[in-house]
Amino acid sequence: MTLGPLEYAVVGFEGNRFTGQILGELRAAKEKGVIRIIDVLLIKKDENGDVTSFEMSDLSGEDAEAFGPIAGDLLEVFEPDDVEAAASNLPNNCSAGLLLIEQTWAIPLKEAILNAGGVPVVGGLVRPEVVQMIEAEIAAQAAGKNQAEMKVAE
Template sequence: MERRAPVDLVLVEFTGNRFDGRILTELERLDAEGTIDVLDALLVSRDGDGSIEWLEASTVDNRLAALVGEPAGILSAEDAEAVAEELQPDTAIGMLVFQHTWAATLAAAVGGVGGRVLDWERVPAAAITELARN
């Protein structure tokens, strides 16, 4: 039986060129610990002159390419174009698709006692923050 885990798409916006490796270091740590498995990644950027470029993980950075391995093909040119439409000049958006590997082991444990995960929903962080204030 194949273990399944939730998959998320995360979009992160950067103004200017502020990449210094800290994000990749954290992604590598999460991957090494078995917390996540990076399935796909794209970087979409708009230069100050308005020109748009999008890059797959393998061409952005060797470390990111190693994390993604063979891209799953989840992200496409259409995804990059949709994000690029809203992108301000001198800004980039990183698109990251990852699987919650840790959740697969939890689902396996549930299945091991005859149960099954019926649903998995994300509660936005802002909603939790708002509830904590009340």
């Protein structure tokens, strides 16, 4: 079995107010086969900087019900060092979701690369602030293109 690229993300929420609003999108992406959710860990850092973490299997009641659709086959691979590293980036009185996701959409591409004799050399994610700069550039380019098309149509 070929494993798709793995991505981890730490998504923070001020004031320890994790509402679970993103669960629907995670569930939809999982159901479409775009991703496989390997692990999800919830982290809370109180106003004193004390950290607690919860695997999905630790949840009960409404919390367990809310996460149920995405928590089915989690592997629980995160270690205490992962929690410590993620929490070190959080301000006090903040919560976070630590996600490990397999990009299943990329499995055929990965297999094609390997079958062609390609060897992964380096990879990574672009930092959020760089993504914002690129988004702004794409938006400006699209706005310029739209203006040019409007002038041609006149």
